[in-house]
Amino acid sequence: MSATQTPHSEEAVYVYEAPLRLWHWVNAFAILTLAGTGYLIGSPPPAVGGEASSSFLFGWIRYLHFVAGYVLIVGFAFRIYWVFAGNSHARQIFLPPVWKGRFWKELWHEVLWYAMLVSEPMKYSGHNPLATLAMHLLFVWFTIFMIVTGLALYGEGAGMGSWQNDLFSSWVIPLLGQSQDVHTWHHLGMWVIICFVIIHIYAAVREDIMSKQSIISSMFSGWRTFRGNGAPPDAH
């Protein structure tokens, strides 16, 4: 049995720099908090009894939502700064090279890999083209959408004259119809992000096991290691 196994070899590339890794996990926990509290804001938990002065449950739920929202916004602002300040991998999900024929060809190869029609995926030190596109569309744009609609909803409570109201509520609410519509779109956006999270985690686990490159540990250590026949051509 051991005779048939290829000798174990590992190569490693430094992909995710420390600030980016920190952002990833802060962002992940912010999204988790936002989705949990956001769901409860739409469908509140069973009513508490007694006097209003004895409890601030819903107030705390909303407060947590707002705090997590600002954490996400500040994190996202930093992430955009890091597009310019970070290494080339930091740019990937913000600028997918959709104008390149090779990108789409390799994306198709990745689709075939997920359809189990090819036996080996191509190796990338960063994201594969399919992941790049999914993150660009579902993560980057929907996060922007959630930030814009979220600030528009926050501006309603902050009131006229607040910067959230002037910069966001004033045009987002008429654009989407009325306040209730903004709530509905913001709510649907949450489910898009939840769907993205499911796909993201599943793909990360699967690739970690099946594509002979580290995925999950890379987001902790920053290093991507390749098992088997070496690192991809773009690694050097």
Add this chain to the structure above:
Amino acid sequence: MTETFYEVMRRQGITRRSFLKFCSLTAASLGLGPAFAPKIAYAMESKPRIPVLWLHGLECTCCSESFIRSAHPLAKDVVLSMLSLDYDDTIMAAAGHQAEAIVEEVVEQYKGNYILAVEGNPPLNEDGMYCIIGGKPFVDQLKYAASNAKAIISWGSCASWGCVQAARPNPTRATPVHKVPGLPNKPIIKVPGCPPIAEVMTAVITYILTFDKFPELDRQGRPKMFYSQRIHDKCYRRPHFDAGQFVEAFDDEGARRGYCLYKVGCKGPTTYNACSTVRWNGGLSFPIQAGHPCIGCSEDGFWDKGDFYNRLTTVQGFGVEADADKIGATAAAVIGAAAAAHAAVSVVKRIRDKGGNS
């Protein structure tokens, strides 16, 4: 030249003392400082009464019903002393051709110097035949009356947004005033609500007549003084909202204790209006105070947002109705199941491949 407000009031036996009191009260009800009372007095002494044409399209007359119940100022003061309501077919004495002649008279005589108040809206389908006024489609009367108007007031949700007659599928193509094609380009102020609050209506008219301009409007054309905050922001049940104390059903303990109506569909958090501050019927009450959730009647398209008693809006599409949670949870479940199935197939394939290799 028409008489000034002051002349009319004096002619009706109102003393100067009462007149000045009225000016102070009006300033207070508009939220203006004491310095504005003499300004109002000066305006009323020197300005001629502005004629108002009040047209009715597709509507239920709830705006008029609300208007005549105004307490501060009293509707009779507004109608008899402040404005010259030359045409309002539901409350005027004249009828038929006599009444219709007044519209023409005002449009021709007071070019650019009368206010056009519109209650209801025109249907555009079948050349406007679904609403006939004096033998002609209402849309024609509206365009004609607007041609020389100084400004237009859109009374109520009908004129402002479309309201029930414009709800899906809107068979007559009822269209809010600002969206009527070919309408002369005039400044439009929206006073939405089904109906708008009486005091809001009279205050808007008083403001326009006194200062000869619109009050400050928001981006959607509503006066900021009454529509800049949500019902929710000033709701007296707000502490129960923050505490997480909700009415779960209309006959439960929470309902008896006056808890927040959020979970039984209250649209207060998404509705811009002054109900929770000005209230109704002379400040007596408003829907939430009476134990019913706000239905959001002053918001655009409130009839098409699904059940009044559900917090989440019904989303239409693909021939099914569902709220955001149902759609999202279904999508997440499908993707989750697909991921699980994909994982299972991946495992099977990997075992098969390994079996083949060894």
